[in-house]
Amino acid sequence: MAETESRPELRYGNRPTMKDVAARAGVGLKTVSRVVNGEPGVTPDTEQRVQEAIEALGFRRNDSARVLRKGRTASIGLVLEDLADPFYGPLNRAVEEVARAHGALLINGSSAEDPAREQELVLALCARRVDGLIVIPAGDDHRYLEPEIAAGVATVFVDRPAGRIDADVVLSDSFGGAREGVAHLIAHGHRRIGFIGDQPRIHTAAERLRGYYAAMEDAGLATDDAWVSLGSTAPERVRDAVTAMLDGPRPVTAVFAGNNRVTVTVVRVLAGRERPVALVGFDDLELADLLRPGLTVVAQDAARLGRAAADRLFRRLDGANDAPARTELPTRLIARGSGEIPPWTP
Amino acid sequence: MAETESRPELRYGNRPTMKDVAARAGVGLKTVSRVVNGEPGVTPDTEQRVQEAIEALGFRRNDSARVLRKGRTASIGLVLEDLADPFYGPLNRAVEEVARAHGALLINGSSAEDPAREQELVLALCARRVDGLIVIPAGDDHRYLEPEIAAGVATVFVDRPAGRIDADVVLSDSFGGAREGVAHLIAHGHRRIGFIGDQPRIHTAAERLRGYYAAMEDAGLATDDAWVSLGSTAPERVRDAVTAMLDGPRPVTAVFAGNNRVTVTVVRVLAGRERPVALVGFDDLELADLLRPGLTVVAQDAARLGRAAADRLFRRLDGANDAPARTELPTRLIARGSGEIPPWTP
DNA sequence: CATTCAGTTGACAACGTTGTCCAGGCCCTA
DNA sequence: TAGGGCCTGGACAACGTTGTCAACTGAATG
Numbered sequence: 077m078a079e080t081e082s083r084p085e086l087r088y089g090n091r092p093t094m095k096d097v098a099a100r101a102g103v104g105l106k107t108v109s110r111v112v113n114g115e116p117g118v119t120p121d122t123e124q125r126v127q128e129a130i131e132a133l134g135f136r137r138n139d140s141a142r143v144l145r146k147g148r149t150a151s152i153g154l155v156l157e158d159l160a161d162p163f164y165g166p167l168n169r170a171v172e173e174v175a176r177a178h179g180a181l182l183i184n185g186s187s188a189e190d191p192a193r194e195q196e197l198v199l200a201l202c203a204r205r206v207d208g209l210i211v212i213p214a215g216d217d218h219r220y221l222e223p224e225i226a227a228g229v230a231t232v233f234v235d236r237p238a239g240r241i242d243a244d245v246v247l248s249d250s251f252g253g254a255r256e257g258v259a260h261l262i263a264h265g266h267r268r269i270g271f272i273g274d275q276p277r278i279h280t281a282a283e284r285l286r287g288y289y290a291a292m293e294d295a296g297l298a299t300d301d302a303w304v305s306l307g308s309t310a311p312e313r314v315r316d317a318v319t320a321m322l323d324g325p326r327p328v329t330a331v332f333a334g335n336n337r338v339t340v341t342v343v344r345v346l347a348g349r350e351r352p353v354a355l356v357g358f359d360d361l362e363l364a365d366l367l368r369p370g371l372t373v374v375a376q377d378a379a380r381l382g383r384a385a386a387d388r389l390f391r392r393l394d395g396a397n398d399a400p401a402r403t404e405l406p407t408r409l410i411a412r413g414s415g416e417i418p419p420w421t422p
Numbered sequence: 423m424a425e426t427e428s429r430p431e432l433r434y435g436n437r438p439t440m441k442d443v444a445a446r447a448g449v450g451l452k453t454v455s456r457v458v459n460g461e462p463g464v465t466p467d468t469e470q471r472v473q474e475a476i477e478a479l480g481f482r483r484n485d486s487a488r489v490l491r492k493g494r495t496a497s498i499g500l501v502l503e504d505l506a507d508p509f510y511g512p513l514n515r516a517v518e519e520v521a522r523a524h525g526a527l528l529i530n531g532s533s534a535e536d537p538a539r540e541q542e543l544v545l546a547l548c549a550r551r552v553d554g555l556i557v558i559p560a561g562d563d564h565r566y567l568e569p570e571i572a573a574g575v576a577t578v579f580v581d582r583p584a585g586r587i588d589a590d591v592v593l594s595d596s597f598g599g600a601r602e603g604v605a606h607l608i609a610h611g612h613r614r615i616g617f618i619g620d621q622p623r624i625h626t627a628a629e630r631l632r633g634y635y636a637a638m639e640d641a642g643l644a645t646d647d648a649w650v651s652l653g654s655t656a657p658e659r660v661r662d663a664v665t666a667m668l669d670g671p672r673p674v675t676a677v678f679a680g681n682n683r684v685t686v687t688v689v690r691v692l693a694g695r696e697r698p699v700a701l702v703g704f705d706d707l708e709l710a711d712l713l714r715p716g717l718t719v720v721a722q723d724a725a726r727l728g729r730a731a732a733d734r735l736f737r738r739l740d741g742a743n744d745a746p747a748r749t750e751l752p753t754r755l756i757a758r759g760s761g762e763i764p765p766w767t768p
Numbered sequence: 769c770a771t772t773c774a775g776t777t778g779a780c781a782a783c784g785t786t787g788t789c790c791a792g793g794c795c796c797t798a
Numbered sequence: 799t800a801g802g803g804c805c806t807g808g809a810c811a812a813c814g815t816t817g818t819c820a821a822c823t824g825a826a827t828g
Contacts, residue, residue: 138549139549139550140550160514165507165508168506169505172530181546181547182531183530185518185527203482203485204485343709368714
């Protein structure tokens with residue numbers, strides 16, 4: 077084999093191009109293009125010759141070149157916070173389904189809750205010329221997206237609103253959900269209720285905290301800074317926070333957990349305590365019904381969030397030009413036992 | 423209604439190109455390219471003029487065109503079975519991390535366990551000219567990938583081996599893991615053990631079944647077709663299967679569940695039974711330690727699978743040319759209670 | 769028979785980027 | 799001052815595809 081590979085680069089390993097197919101089939105370049113794209117105006121005879129050449133050479137159209145020519149990539153970008161977080165799985169899946177229905181591919185990545193990384197990722201996607209973006213924002217300033225949006229990149233934010241720009245957003249009613257969850261605890265007799273949440277710079281975290289305060293106020297209950305813990309959701313921190321609330325001078329009898337990761341840790345801590353403590357968590361968990369007691373949660377429908385965002389995105393891509401809208405989906409309280417534990421009395 | 427496209431097209435909404443930047447900065451096209459790519463040979467003065475023009479126009483390099491020219495897309499494709507399955511979250515995440523470290527983007531999609539959809543997705547990714555592919559195969563014939571691999575698309579299979587082609591594969595020791603899990607039950611006195619698995623055409627499912635039989639045979643125990651259930655992992659089917667095994671003429675005293683979805687359903691069924699039944703599940707679950715009894719599992723390290731596969735892929739992309747290899751990662755038995763329940767005796 | 773017409777087909781120029789190569793301008797040395 | 803080298807900058811072609819448009823075929827029409 078005299079493979080004189082003096083070539084400078086591999087270039088996709090030298091894949092056949094339409095030109096090669098055309099040469100082999102003895103037709104013009106454009107005719108191959110027509111066959112590949114199912115355009116009309118090719119005799120069955122010619123078409124077959126081209127198909128055979130395609131088959132023989134193992135030709136596959138180069139979509140990069142196509143994109144360059146056509147201006148649409150038929151792909152959308154999804155930036156979420158953590159691909160490994162079970163909460164985002166169904167959301168991711170739902171977005172993919174909608175994209176698939178529209179013939180688009182999904183490019184995704186996670187920001188790891190780091191605004192700089194979010195921006196880096198988003199801009200990389202823009203450089204790829206994705207047709208649209210779905211972003212679960214980590215940062216709170218998205219003005220860097222202005223030139224992109226102006227250039228026509230449809231953008232929808234999910235789970236948290238965009239910062240300092242006007243854009244579509246789809247989110248759950250964090251405020252209402254937390255308020256309902258805390259009210260549920262109050263309805264079961266609790267007066268001293270702890271709240272453990274994420275960093276308040278995260279919109280959902282702030283909203284849930286607001287819901288907590290609203291519910292307490294609705295019921296005319298006093299609050300205590302010692303009952304509220306905000307910050308990282310790292311297990312050790314959450315563990316310490318819960319312990320402090322339970323062992324403090326005015327111990328709480330119930331806890332509201334601000335998201336799924338917090339809830340998991342709180343459940344672990346409470347499992348190790350003698351005295352029963354009521355618990356309601358934001359976000360559902362797969363095995364929540366199998367715990368003893370079952371876990372009472374305020375559930376959001378992640379798949380529905382994803383679907384709504386993707387629908388919105390594709391409507392924009394299809395030309396919808398109305399003002400950016402905020403879509404808020406309701407949450408659902410699921411009582412399974414842990415939230416119905418009465419306050420402990422000595 | 424014949425829609426006549428009067429306007430040419432949106433073309434990314436007319437984004438500025440290097441040509442525009444060059445015109446504005448009063449320099450040549452190639453000079454802009456040099457600045458954008460940080461190539462040497464540009465005076466600080468010129469560079470600044472170019473930077474200002476870029477800033478002013480909101481220019482962002484078009485990676486599609488770049489890809490076309492350079493022949494590398496700096497993106498890899500990941501095809502998995504279900505984006506929403508919590509098992510794949512950490513795997514997905516691990517692959518993304520490695521890709522990120524190599525400056526590559528991740529395009530992904532799920533096959534929904536449908537071979538046709540897998541092929542469609544894989545070929546779409548190839549048309550995008552991803553540099554490499556990581557596939558969790560749904561089908562069992564991957565010869566359709568031969569031209570792609572020959573053309574230089576690095577491909578690594580994860581979780582299950584490729585069908586009818588020779589390719590890298592990274593998987594867990596399903597056989598060994600299942601054998602160990604079942605042996606664990608036997609060591610705790612069980613003699614009649616049920617096995618509930620997925621369709622045996624799925625490699626992991628078949629291997630786990632093999633592990634089950636091997637453990638039984640190792641211990642000199644007889645098996646019974648009524649103790650083995652294979653097929654869809656739909657909850658109703660699993661529920662019926664478990665019930666049949668527990669209420670049959672030779673009732674099992676322990677169950678081995680072939681994957682996480684099966685396990686969840688089995689736990690639900692057993693929770694509703696009076697008589698205690700031992701259970702070991704393949705795959706860990708987030709709240710497994712919080713169940714009563716805690717769930718004994720054979721755990722695989724999904725993140726490690728993903729990392730190993732991605733490492734392998736990028737080694738190939740960096741030019742490694744050795745023969746396709748099979749990497750098998752060990753599983754780990756985690757005893758938490760459910761697998762240590764002794765056989766029920768009347 | 770000349771003419772039109774519909775149906776096929778291919779030549780060619782884009783798309784936006786990067787690699788190659790050459791032209792100037794500068795500084796240095798002899 | 800001439801010759802050499804280095805540095806900077808730009809003209810141009812290519813990458814693989816698709817849109818445009820004109821040329822060709824054969825048949826149908828006058």
